[in-house]
Amino acid sequence: MELAEQVLAGNRRALARLISFVEDDDLAARDALALLYPHTGRAHVVGVTGAPGTGKSTLVNVLAKTLRGRDLTVGVVAVDPTSPFTGGALLGDRVRMRDLAGDPGVFIRSMASRGSLGGLALATGAVVQVLDAAGFDVVLVETVGVGQAEVDIARTAHTTIVIEAPGLGDEVQALKAGLMEIADILVVNKADRPEAARTARALEVTLGLGWGHADNGAWRPLVLKTVALDGTGVPELMDALFSHRAYLQESGLLRQRERERVRGDLMHLLERDLVARLIARVGEPALDDWVRRIVEREADLYAAVQALLEA
Amino acid sequence: MSKRLRILVAKPGLDGHDRGAKVVARALRDAGMEVIYTGLRQTPEMIVEAALQEDVDGVGLSILSGAHMTLVPRVLQGLRDAGLDRVGVFVGGIVPDEDVPVLKEQGVAAIFGPGASTDVIVETVRQVLGEA
Ligand SMILES: Nc1nc2c(ncn2[C@@H]2O[C@H](COP(=O)(O)OP(=O)(O)OP(=O)(O)O)[C@@H](O)[C@H]2O)c(=O)[nH]1
Ligand SMILES: [Mg+2]
Numbered sequence: 001m002e003l004a005e006q007v008l009a010g011n012r013r014a015l016a017r018l019i020s021f022v023e024d025d026d027l028a029a030r031d032a033l034a035l036l037y038p039h040t041g042r043a044h045v046v047g048v049t050g051a052p053g054t055g056k057s058t059l060v061n062v063l064a065k066t067l068r069g070r071d072l073t074v075g076v077v078a079v080d081p082t083s084p085f086t087g088g089a090l091l092g093d094r095v096r097m098r099d100l101a102g103d104p105g106v107f108i109r110s111m112a113s114r115g116s117l118g119g120l121a122l123a124t125g126a127v128v129q130v131l132d133a134a135g136f137d138v139v140l141v142e143t144v145g146v147g148q149a150e151v152d153i154a155r156t157a158h159t160t161i162v163i164e165a166p167g168l169g170d171e172v173q174a175l176k177a178g179l180m181e182i183a184d185i186l187v188v189n190k191a192d193r194p195e196a197a198r199t200a201r202a203l204e205v206t207l208g209l210g211w212g213h214a215d216n217g218a219w220r221p222l223v224l225k226t227v228a229l230d231g232t233g234v235p236e237l238m239d240a241l242f243s244h245r246a247y248l249q250e251s252g253l254l255r256q257r258e259r260e261r262v263r264g265d266l267m268h269l270l271e272r273d274l275v276a277r278l279i280a281r282v283g284e285p286a287l288d289d290w291v292r293r294i295v296e297r298e299a300d301l302y303a304a305v306q307a308l309l310e311a
Numbered sequence: 312m313s314k315r316l317r318i319l320v321a322k323p324g325l326d327g328h329d330r331g332a333k334v335v336a337r338a339l340r341d342a343g344m345e346v347i348y349t350g351l352r353q354t355p356e357m358i359v360e361a362a363l364q365e366d367v368d369g370v371g372l373s374i375l376s377g378a379h380m381t382l383v384p385r386v387l388q389g390l391r392d393a394g395l396d397r398v399g400v401f402v403g404g405i406v407p408d409e410d411v412p413v414l415k416e417q418g419v420a421a422i423f424g425p426g427a428s429t430d431v432i433v434e435t436v437r438q439v440l441g442e443a
Contacts, residue, residue: 012363012364013363013393013394013395016363016364016365016366017366019366020317020366024314082345083340083341086340086341086342086343087315087343088339088340088341088342088343088344088345088346089340089345089346090336090337090340090346090348091345091346091347091348092348092350094347094348094349094350094361095348095349095350098349098350098353098357101354101356101357101360101361102356102357102360107364108361108364109364109365110347110365112315112345
């Protein structure tokens with residue numbers, strides 16, 4: 001049986017193998033992804049992002065447990081950074097997810113960012129698709145705790161949860177403008193700490209400034225407090241998650257965002273393949289020759305592009 | 312470019328500290344591997360499940376409790392039952408000489424005593440898992 005068929009049949013080992021092929025951009029993955037594609041589009045994808053140590057993994061653990069309690073199956077993708085020097089990575093998010101062990105309705109995969117700087121690995125989107133096709137109702141994606149996580153996760157997830165923790169210095173400053181903009185739900189985790197209320201108020205004030213014109217039916221990011229360690233506030237977070245899902249569906253945003261994402265991916269792949277095709281046609285030596293001529297001031301960039309396109 | 316090695320480092324059993332496991336995990340990372348670290352008090356079932364989900368090439372078990380003769384065979388059997396026969400299993404910790412051949416007979420690829428240098432561990436893991 002094809003790997004993709006085994007995945008659709010619920011074979012977890014096949015699922016794990018396929019994810020590796022996708023990560024390695026193996027040719028086997030392309031065929032499988034094509035076969036799985038018609039089965040995607042059902043899962044709700046939730047991004048969990050925030051600074052290192054704010055409690056992302058702990059919150060993913062308790063979120064997954066709560067979702068299981070509502071009879072929803074959960075796939076988890078947890079991304080940690082690859083060392084730019086050695087190519088190695090220490091993936092430690094599972095340490096906080098031990099409560100999920102032994103549950104056939106949960107599948108957890110750790111992923112190294114492999115040189116991508118956006119908080120996710122290049123292949124994270126495709127891995128999410130595989131989990132979606134495999135039938136998981138919700139896919140939780142934990143980003144790397146550093147870097148410019150905002151763009152990547154906002155494109156990949158339907159709902160983005162941004163986590164803040166009290167006592168990490170100046171709260172409002174810690175919450176970068178970019179993170180504010182992508183947050184559908186803001187969570188002040190570690191609410192067992194005394195400064196949590198102050199952090200939550202500061203965030204509300206900041207949000208109030210930015211979203212003061214939100215009377216047009218647009219989604220107003222919610223600020224919630226949680227204690228991921230014992231689950232306090234998690235039912236409210238769950239309700240917010242479902243409200244946001246409903247909002248996306250009713251407003252038509254779910255479709256619109258998907259169209260934007262697909263268009264972006266399509267353009268990206270077209271560009272990549274067109275460039276590869278062009279280079280294959282003119283050959284590397286011709287390219288090098290143009291580079292030399294431009295450096296020698298015998299030609300300029302625009303003339304080179306024109307000539308190469310017409311070659 | 313060869314495929315990057317993925318290794319699960321786990322601490323089965325009830326004994327309380329994972330300093331050694333963390334040192335080894337970091338050494339393997341610094342050698343360019345992707346190391347999935349699972350933390351303390353893992354049951355053999357949890358280890359097998361994680362190895363399957365993470366599609367690892369190898370599993371490193373750190374055992375200081377003296378329970379290696381019960382824990383290691385259960386991990387090996389679990390891996391076989393899950394169809395993960397090709398996953399290399401390494402054991403680190405205090406294993407008496409007489410237990411070494413028994414565990415190797417059962418399928419453990421290599422055993423490292425408390426004095427083993429991380430260089431030796433990294434080299435052995437590389438060799439066993441077939442990466443130059
Ligand atoms: N007091 C308190 N501690 C918490 C809470 N949630 C998480 N922690 C602790 O915060 C620390 C970091 O938690 P993680 O879940 O690993 O944080 P993370 O954001 O996933 O960290 P990285 O993946 O390394 O960026 C751990 O020691 C947790 O036990 C909470 O609600 N209250
Ligand atoms: Mg984490």
